Amino acid sequence: MLGKTRWVIPEGYIPDAGSHADNPALRSHEAACILNAGDQDAQLTLTIYFTDREPAGPYRVEVPARRTLHLRFDDLYDPEPIPRKTDYASVIESTQPVIIQHTRLDARTGELALLSTLAYGED
Amino acid sequence: MLGKTRWVIPEGYIPDAGSHADNPALRSHEAACILNAGDQDAQLTLTIYFTDREPAGPYRVEVPARRTLHLRFDDLYDPEPIPRKTDYASVIESTQPVIIQHTRLDARTGELALLSTLAYGED
Amino acid sequence: MLGKTRWVIPEGYIPDAGSHADNPALRSHEAACILNAGDQDAQLTLTIYFTDREPAGPYRVEVPARRTLHLRFDDLYDPEPIPRKTDYASVIESTQPVIIQHTRLDARTGELALLSTLAYGED
Amino acid sequence: MLGKTRWVIPEGYIPDAGSHADNPALRSHEAACILNAGDQDAQLTLTIYFTDREPAGPYRVEVPARRTLHLRFDDLYDPEPIPRKTDYASVIESTQPVIIQHTRLDARTGELALLSTLAYGED
Numbered sequence: 001m002l003g004k005t006r007w008v009i010p011e012g013y014i015p016d017a018g019s020h021a022d023n024p025a026l027r028s029h030e031a032a033c034i035l036n037a038g039d040q041d042a043q044l045t046l047t048i049y050f051t052d053r054e055p056a057g058p059y060r061v062e063v064p065a066r067r068t069l070h071l072r073f074d075d076l077y078d079p080e081p082i083p084r085k086t087d088y089a090s091v092i093e094s095t096q097p098v099i100i101q102h103t104r105l106d107a108r109t110g111e112l113a114l115l116s117t118l119a120y121g122e123d
Numbered sequence: 124m125l126g127k128t129r130w131v132i133p134e135g136y137i138p139d140a141g142s143h144a145d146n147p148a149l150r151s152h153e154a155a156c157i158l159n160a161g162d163q164d165a166q167l168t169l170t171i172y173f174t175d176r177e178p179a180g181p182y183r184v185e186v187p188a189r190r191t192l193h194l195r196f197d198d199l200y201d202p203e204p205i206p207r208k209t210d211y212a213s214v215i216e217s218t219q220p221v222i223i224q225h226t227r228l229d230a231r232t233g234e235l236a237l238l239s240t241l242a243y244g245e246d
Numbered sequence: 247m248l249g250k251t252r253w254v255i256p257e258g259y260i261p262d263a264g265s266h267a268d269n270p271a272l273r274s275h276e277a278a279c280i281l282n283a284g285d286q287d288a289q290l291t292l293t294i295y296f297t298d299r300e301p302a303g304p305y306r307v308e309v310p311a312r313r314t315l316h317l318r319f320d321d322l323y324d325p326e327p328i329p330r331k332t333d334y335a336s337v338i339e340s341t342q343p344v345i346i347q348h349t350r351l352d353a354r355t356g357e358l359a360l361l362s363t364l365a366y367g368e369d
Numbered sequence: 370m371l372g373k374t375r376w377v378i379p380e381g382y383i384p385d386a387g388s389h390a391d392n393p394a395l396r397s398h399e400a401a402c403i404l405n406a407g408d409q410d411a412q413l414t415l416t417i418y419f420t421d422r423e424p425a426g427p428y429r430v431e432v433p434a435r436r437t438l439h440l441r442f443d444d445l446y447d448p449e450p451i452p453r454k455t456d457y458a459s460v461i462e463s464t465q466p467v468i469i470q471h472t473r474l475d476a477r478t479g480e481l482a483l484l485s486t487l488a489y490g491e492d
Contacts, residue, residue: 002131002214002245008248010314010347011279011362025208026231033134035172035212049281049314068133068172068212085271089281089314089345091248099212099243101133101225102347105236106360108272111480112229113351115362116134116238120345122248125377125460125491148454149477156380158418158458191379191418191458222458222489224379224471228482234357237475239380239484254371256437256470257402257485295404295437331394335404335437335468337371348470352481354395359474361485366468368371 002037003097004121011102012048012088014074018107026107028084030073032092032119033101036063042096048082049089056080063098092119125160126220127244134225134240135171135211137197141230149230151207153196155215155242156224159186165219171205172212179203186221215242248283249343250367257348258294258334260320264353272353274330276319278338278365279347282309288342294328295335302326309344338365371406372466373490380471380486381417381457383443387476395476397453399442401461401488402470405432411465417451418458425449432467461488 009032020026036042046059059076063069073082073090082088092100100119105112132155143149159165169182182199186192196205196213205211215223223242228235255278266272282288292305305322309315319328319336328334338346346365351358378401389395405411415428428445432438442451442459451457461469469488474481 002129003243006248008281008283008345010281010345010364011277011316011349012314013316020232031134033210033212035131035133035214037131037170037172037214047283049283049312051314051316055312066172066178068135068174068210070134070136070174070210087279087314087316089279091281091283099131099133101240101243102362103134103238104360104362106358109266109356109358110232111234111357112232112236113358113360113482114227114229114236114238115349115360116225116227117240117347117363117486118133118243120249120347120364120367121243125375126489143478154380156456156458158377158379158460160377160416160418160460189418189424191381191420191456193380193382193420193456222377222379224486224489226380226484233478234480235475235478235482236359237473237482237484239471239473240363240486241379241489244489252371254404254406254468256404256468256487257400257439257472258437259439293406295406295435297437297439301435333402333437333439335402337404337406348485350483350485352483355389355479355481357480359481359483361472361483363470363486366372366470366487366490 001097003099004123005094006122007092007100008120009102010089014084015106015108019110020107028107030104032071034063035068035099039065040096042094044094047091051087124220126222127246128217129245130215130223131243132225133212137207138229138231142233143230151230153227154193156193157186158191158222162188163219165217167217170214174210247343249345250369251340252368253338253346254366255348256335260330261352261354265356266353274353276350278317280309281314281345285311286342288340290340293337370466372468373492374463375491376461376469377489378471379458383453384475384477388479389476397476399473401440403432404437404468408434409465411463413463416460420456
């Protein structure tokens with residue numbers, strides 16, 4: 001079983017959509033790229049932490065067996081959307097071992113900037 | 124023996140080739156940079172995971188003893204090429220301990236954007 | 247209890263403020279993004295290391311229970327500001343387990359460049 | 370004692386110096402950012418691995434107690450310079466525990482692109 005069941009992304013910030021706002025692939029966004037390499041579907045629960053209020057969530061997503069999900073934070077609406085231009089952090093818990101990488105695309109000034117890192121995993 | 128035998132890169136996405144499509148070094152691409160610092164040749168097997176279909180592979184590559192291989196995902200053709208503009212993730216298994224780092228160059232808008240992270244390793 | 251109590255960011259460098267110097271969100275900066283997912287407030291102590299002088303600090307910050315703090319290094323003034331255009335590194339110790347990610351925004355040439363990585367954690 | 374004594378950076382590539390070739394801070398380069406937070410000077414040995422030849426080295430550097438060294442790979446000359454536009458990887462061994470982060474600045478197309486990741490550490 002490859003992976004861990006708890007993951008943390010301390011750096012969260014969805015910039016202004018930027019100059020490519022009409023293009024989902026090119027407008028500013030953040031993603032948690034999740035791999036479930038196992039043979040059991042994984043049920044994931046996200047909690048979003050902020051600077052000055054209690055956490056939001058739980059947000060629930062499924063990553064089926066042998067599938068990857070590149071989860072965009074600007075696609076999360078239930079129980080509430082994640083505001084742009086706001087510092088946040090996320091904890092993701094899974095019923096099955098998974099592996100998670102964090103990526104941001106920042107298109108505020110026209111050209112693209114990218115960052116990515118493996119998230120912090122624990123069991 | 125430095126390294127681990129199983130590695131995961133959850134974030135995979137090969138953007139449009141972009142404005143430098145004729146230049147292999149500057150067109151958009153992703154790479155798994157692999158170091159085999161040991162004295163035995165390493166046989167590696169890649170499996171590529173997708174959002175909505177069964178995994179592709181195995182892809183097979185060798186990294187000789189005391190060598191590095193910067194493996195470009197757009198150079199993988201057997202058993203099938205990895206489509207551009209498609210979310211994927213990869214698991215790499217090796218007969219010898221290796222160390223793997225993931226890098227993307229995104230040239231879609233003309234200027235370059237880069238991301239990189241150490242992959243997730245386990246034995 | 248999710249996280250670790252000691253973290254290291256070896257790469258520190260605050261570039262020139264750049265072409266967006268009047269906009270705090272867009273001028274060049276570095277941040278340590280810290281999540282305290284626990285139920286106890288965390289007291290953190292930063293020590294800043296340099297190339298050719300003794301370390302500066304301690305700098306003290308608090309991250310309350312269930313909160314994230316995206317700590318900008320250009321907001322640290324006590325006991326002394328961190329100079330721009332100077333190589334440094336940081337060690338962050340916490341009374342409670344936390345998770346830390348390092349991010350830099352470089353706006354020197356007009357467009358943005360970003361880098362990020364999980365910091366190095368130990369107990 | 371914070372850190373580990375063996376570190377690996379699998380992804381090495383020094384791009385063309387680019388449009389800021391006269392400015393050491395802005396021309397394309399790679400660095401291994403090393404922190405020695407301990408009270409003993411650390412003696413480090415670098416070995417550089419290539420795709421199609423035997424490794425180069427050892428390169429030797431010292432990181433004094435309580436100091437950081439942002440070591441640029443384009444400043445390594447002894448026993449031989451590291452060629453630009455060539456895939457390489459590096460292993461760094463230290464007499465004392467240290468922590469290492471890898472950064473590249475790519476200025477080939479005029480604007481800057483950055484990547485960074487914690488290196489892979491083992492004892």
